[in-house]
Amino acid sequence: MATAFPTSPNADTKEYTSVINTPDTIIxxxxxxxxxxxxxxxNIELTDDEIKTMEELADKANINTIRVWEKEMK
Incomplete structure (x- = not known):
């Protein structure tokens, strides 16, 4: 069963569009x-150095990379 959800108005026409959500839809x-x-x-495998670099960049950008289910590593 499809469900239509209103989205934001189109900037040009000010009309609302809908997104059809069905079980086979990937938003x-x-x-x-x-x-x-x-x-x-x-299939992507990151090296320890690549992970370290990404985490350092995230810290500099004030991006929290720890998810709710993860514990902060100290």
Missing amino acids: GATKVHHVEDAADAI
């Missing part, structure tokens, strides 16, 4: 290659 993926690229991302 944010509008093309097959988007889903394929996301699936391929599971």
